[in-house]
Amino acid sequence: MPISSEAGQMPLISVTDLDVRFGSDDEIVHAVRGVSFDVAEGETFGLVGESGSGKSTVLRAMSGLNADWTGSIEIGGTLLGRVRGKPFYKRVQMVFQDPYGSLHPRHTVDRILSEPCQIHRMSDIDDRVSDVLVAVGLGPTFRFRYPHQLSGGQRQRVAIARALILEPEILLLDEPTSALDVSVQAEILNLLQRLKQERGLTFVLVSHDLAVIAHMCDRLAVMNAGRIVEELTVAQLRASEPAEAYTRQLLKASLGYDRSAAAGMESFD
Amino acid sequence: MIGANGGKDGALLTVEDLSVRFHTRTGIVDAVRNISFSVGREKVGIVGESGSGKTMTGRSVLRLIRPPGEITAKRMEFDGHDLLTLSEKQMRDIRGDRISMVMQDPKYSLNPVMTIGEQIAEAYRVHTGASFRDAKARAAEMLAAVKIRDPERVLSLYPHEVSGGMGQRIMIAMMLIPDPDLMIADEPTSALDVTVQMQVLAIIDDLVTQRGMGLMFVSHDLNLVASFCDRVIIMYAGQIVETCKASELDQAKHPYTRGLLNSLPRLDREPGPLPVLERQESWKTEPGVDAYFK
Amino acid sequence: MTADTLNPAKAGLRAWLTTDTPASRGHARVVQAYLGWLSLTRNPLALLGLAILVVLIAVSALAPWIAPHDPLAQELTNRLQPPGSPGHLFGTDELGRDILSRIIHGASITLYIVTLVAVTAPVVGLVIGSLAGYIGGWTDTVLMRLTDIFLAFPRLVLALAFVAALGPGIENAVLAIAITSWPPYARLARAETLTVRHQDYISAIRLQGASATRIITGHVMPLCLSSVIVRVTLDMAGIILTAAGLGFLGLGAQPPIPEWGAMISSGRKFLLDQWWVATMPGLAIFIVSLGFNLLGDGLRDILDPRSGQ
Numbered sequence: 108m109p110i111s112s113e114a115g116q117m118p119l120i121s122v123t124d125l126d127v128r129f130g131s132d133d134e135i136v137h138a139v140r141g142v143s144f145d146v147a148e149g150e151t152f153g154l155v156g157e158s159g160s161g162k163s164t165v166l167r168a169m170s171g172l173n174a175d176w177t178g179s180i181e182i183g184g185t186l187l188g189r190v191r192g193k194p195f196y197k198r199v200q201m202v203f204q205d206p207y208g209s210l211h212p213r214h215t216v217d218r219i220l221s222e223p224c225q226i227h228r229m230s231d232i233d234d235r236v237s238d239v240l241v242a243v244g245l246g247p248t249f250r251f252r253y254p255h256q257l258s259g260g261q262r263q264r265v266a267i268a269r270a271l272i273l274e275p276e277i278l279l280l281d282e283p284t285s286a287l288d289v290s291v292q293a294e295i296l297n298l299l300q301r302l303k304q305e306r307g308l309t310f311v312l313v314s315h316d317l318a319v320i321a322h323m324c325d326r327l328a329v330m331n332a333g334r335i336v337e338e339l340t341v342a343q344l345r346a347s348e349p350a351e352a353y354t355r356q357l358l359k360a361s362l363g364y365d366r367s368a369a370a371g372m373e374s375f376d
Numbered sequence: 377m378i379g380a381n382g383g384k385d386g387a388l389l390t391v392e393d394l395s396v397r398f399h400t401r402t403g404i405v406d407a408v409r410n411i412s413f414s415v416g417r418e419k420v421g422i423v424g425e426s427g428s429g430k431t432m433t434g435r436s437v438l439r440l441i442r443p444p445g446e447i448t449a450k451r452m453e454f455d456g457h458d459l460l461t462l463s464e465k466q467m468r469d470i471r472g473d474r475i476s477m478v479m480q481d482p483k484y485s486l487n488p489v490m491t492i493g494e495q496i497a498e499a500y501r502v503h504t505g506a507s508f509r510d511a512k513a514r515a516a517e518m519l520a521a522v523k524i525r526d527p528e529r530v531l532s533l534y535p536h537e538v539s540g541g542m543g544q545r546i547m548i549a550m551m552l553i554p555d556p557d558l559m560i561a562d563e564p565t566s567a568l569d570v571t572v573q574m575q576v577l578a579i580i581d582d583l584v585t586q587r588g589m590g591l592m593f594v595s596h597d598l599n600l601v602a603s604f605c606d607r608v609i610i611m612y613a614g615q616i617v618e619t620c621k622a623s624e625l626d627q628a629k630h631p632y633t634r635g636l637l638n639s640l641p642r643l644d645r646e647p648g649p650l651p652v653l654e655r656q657e658s659w660k661t662e663p664g665v666d667a668y669f670k
Numbered sequence: 671m672t673a674d675t676l677n678p679a680k681a682g683l684r685a686w687l688t689t690d691t692p693a694s695r696g697h698a699r700v701v702q703a704y705l706g707w708l709s710l711t712r713n714p715l716a717l718l719g720l721a722i723l724v725v726l727i728a729v730s731a732l733a734p735w736i737a738p739h740d741p742l743a744q745e746l747t748n749r750l751q752p753p754g755s756p757g758h759l760f761g762t763d764e765l766g767r768d769i770l771s772r773i774i775h776g777a778s779i780t781l782y783i784v785t786l787v788a789v790t791a792p793v794v795g796l797v798i799g800s801l802a803g804y805i806g807g808w809t810d811t812v813l814m815r816l817t818d819i820f821l822a823f824p825r826l827v828l829a830l831a832f833v834a835a836l837g838p839g840i841e842n843a844v845l846a847i848a849i850t851s852w853p854p855y856a857r858l859a860r861a862e863t864l865t866v867r868h869q870d871y872i873s874a875i876r877l878q879g880a881s882a883t884r885i886i887t888g889h890v891m892p893l894c895l896s897s898v899i900v901r902v903t904l905d906m907a908g909i910i911l912t913a914a915g916l917g918f919l920g921l922g923a924q925p926p927i928p929e930w931g932a933m934i935s936s937g938r939k940f941l942l943d944q945w946w947v948a949t950m951p952g953l954a955i956f957i958v959s960l961g962f963n964l965l966g967d968g969l970r971d972i973l974d975p976r977s978g979q
Binding site: 203 | 690691692693694695697698702869870871873874875876877878879880884888889892893
């Protein structure tokens with residue numbers, strides 16, 4: 108039962124009864140079970156959970172990378188099919204977890220950024236590439252470098268630039284900072300917040316880190332074993348008021364090591 | 377079999393002026409530069425970002441740096457043994473018996489074609505010379521010691537059949553066979569979920585307090601180290617910039633430590649831009665802050 | 671390095687060639703090529719291989735000018751002269767032709783065969799392999815079973831069958847070699863594609879709306895290409911030997927063309943008493959094969975992305 112974000116307003120993203128299954132007949136993994144949530148325009152919605160909770164799978168089904176889903180995904184009132192066309196990719200883009208794996212090792216930053224424009228037959232490709240590089244805080248000197256000449260943080264900036272160059276409304280962020288050092292994480296989180304304000308973006312952020320989710324999001328859903336355990340606002344999370352035992356345990360574990368808390372950890376499989 | 381406590385102040389491991397250099401085609405890379413520290417029967421956290429030299433520090437204690445890497449130190453003493461002058465054979469005995477190492481990913485440390493039970497029993501037999509039957513029986517006890525619920529079943533599994541948390545517990549169980557005096561754990565829980573991480577850390581914690589083991593805990597996670605360890609060593613660019621009590625980390629003095637702490641998103645912090653760490657060249661040369669050294 | 675300080679123009683060029691911040695697409699490419707060249711020069715054996723290849727190309731281009739005699743001119747009074755006899759450094763064969771001149775002219779034939787095979791078999795293999803690996807499903811099954819069928823035949827026997835059907839001659843020998851040597855490249859390209867296919871950068875370009883053709887040609891193939899190139903250089907020795915083998919069996923180049931394999935074949939009859947007739951072209955094959963192998967090993971170190979920069 109998704110809480111609607113703001114009464115009366117039509118959500119920008121609406122996911123209803125999403126089920127994702129992997130594998131063939133004899134060995135089916137039911138990765139996502141009946142997930143529903145709404146995201147309002149301009150909102151940052153967080154999906155938090157431990158490994159195997161299905162949070163990234165939800166994101167991949169939304170992005171169109173995974174076609175083995177049932178249920179409905181609506182964006183701006185339009186139902187999405189399994190196969191997405193170019194207009195969809197112009198509205199929705201994704202940033203991946205590992206900046207070392209998400210940039211083609213043989214392509215320069217210039218090619219990585221101009222190729223999407225060529226695919227969508229956009230004009231002024233040169234200007235767009237230099238503008239977006241400035242927007243993500245990389246100067247023109249980075250334009251003709253190869254990924255191996257960049258640090259992890261710089262690569263993630265290029266990946267964000269690539270997602271932004273088509274000027275989408277929605278960014279799907281799959282653990283965008285979990286492979287980065289904390290000081291670099293702070294820079295990337297700040298960058299994402301700034302871009303969101305400047306461009307009026309809507310974010311869906313997947314993370315295992317409650318602190319990152321609390322910092323970035325307005326609302327979040329906690330996932331475990333393919334299901335949404337509960338949906339709550341960040342204010343409720345900060346006030347340590349989750350309704351579900353699973354969320355309370357996750358919150359406690361995120362606060363750091365505590366010998367007495369460790370003894371009480373339960374399994375919620 | 378705890379040997380005579382060598383060194384002053386009950387220190388198990390004393391390191392002075394340790395440097396690790398790599399000779400590459402383009403020149404010499406200093407991974408660790410003249411660091412000194414000691415570890416007693418306590419939990420010492422070594423924290424730093426990638427490239428800070430924290431992993432190299434842990435590995436160099438066991439002399440596990442391969443050429444073109446080179447270790448130099450004024451002193452590197454473990455319980456009365458000079459680790460710098462021991463032969464490779466003596467070093468192997470130290471690694472097997474006295475100092476254990478736990479790595480980040482258990483998948484790479486376990487043999488994929490042997491069952492968990494065979495591996496633990498084998499390690500136990502090599503160490504004690506016990507019969508195969510005894511070793512099997514002990515293996516189950518080992519797994520029970522690291523809070524694995526159904527040891528008999530786990531013994532018959534292959535490494536790819538166990539989860540990350542289980543694998544890490546198995547690694548710890550194997551490390552415990554020789555009853556080591558010092559454990560070096562390099563990011564032992566960073567591949568694990570937070571709740572599993574808590575359980576694995578609790579096992580390590582109990583071992584330190586109950587057996588009087590020393591622990592070098594290498595990690596990138598400030599929060600975790602602050603809540604888990606007794607003492608924290610913060611490394612930056614191959615140097616120790618600050619040493620303090622874990623409970624007093626929030627009052628850290630070095631601007632690097634402060635910058636790292638501030639850049640962490642926290643549940644109890646209001647939203648808004650996170651302070652960004654401005655790195656200073658001078659941190660690489662000036663001496664660090666040592667809360668113990670007045 | 672001190673020479674650079676004395677010569678600012680040279681230092682400037684080097685800085686331009688090794689800069690971290692290229693100013694244009696072309697510049698970036700030149701820098702990458704220069705860095706590759708630098709790492710090749712650090713490997714003396716690969717340089718030796720490259721040198722052998724350069725000499726082969728030079729010799730075949732300049733054959734008419736550097737060969738001391740006409741390779742086809744027979745001089746029956748002077749037959750089977752040993753190496754070092756006046757005017758014939760490598761001796762003469764059973765028809766009194768100068769062996770050195772024949773080897774020099776044969777270089778261009780070897781180069782021709784090698785080039786033709788190099789531009790056909792690996793290309794076919796690369797296309798089939800990356801298509802099968804990227805598309806998967808039925809396409810994969812059909813293409814790979816086809817590959818397996820070709821792989822199952824002994825290569826030389828299959829080549830023999832083709833040449834027998836098409837008729838002897840260099841072009842037909844090349845065609846037969848190409849037809850029999852593409853399957854390993856297809857296998858290799860498919861394996862590389864399978865590892866690349868699920869990388870995030872492929873997912874990313876899919877999410878930009880790129881077509882399968884664009885992804886395969888622009889993103890997958892360049893990553894397969896380096897291992898295919900390495901494999902080609904390493905296989906060259908085998909290709910030269912197969913061509914020589916066909917020549918030896920009388921199914922490749924036809925007399926009186928001075929193809930090295932055919933030369934060995936005709937020298938075989940005198941191997942015990944006039945060893946040089948077969949040995950000299952054999953040495954040429956050996957040296958050129960060695961050159962390709964050394965270069966291939968060096969290229970592997972440079973081109974393999976896993977070897978790290």
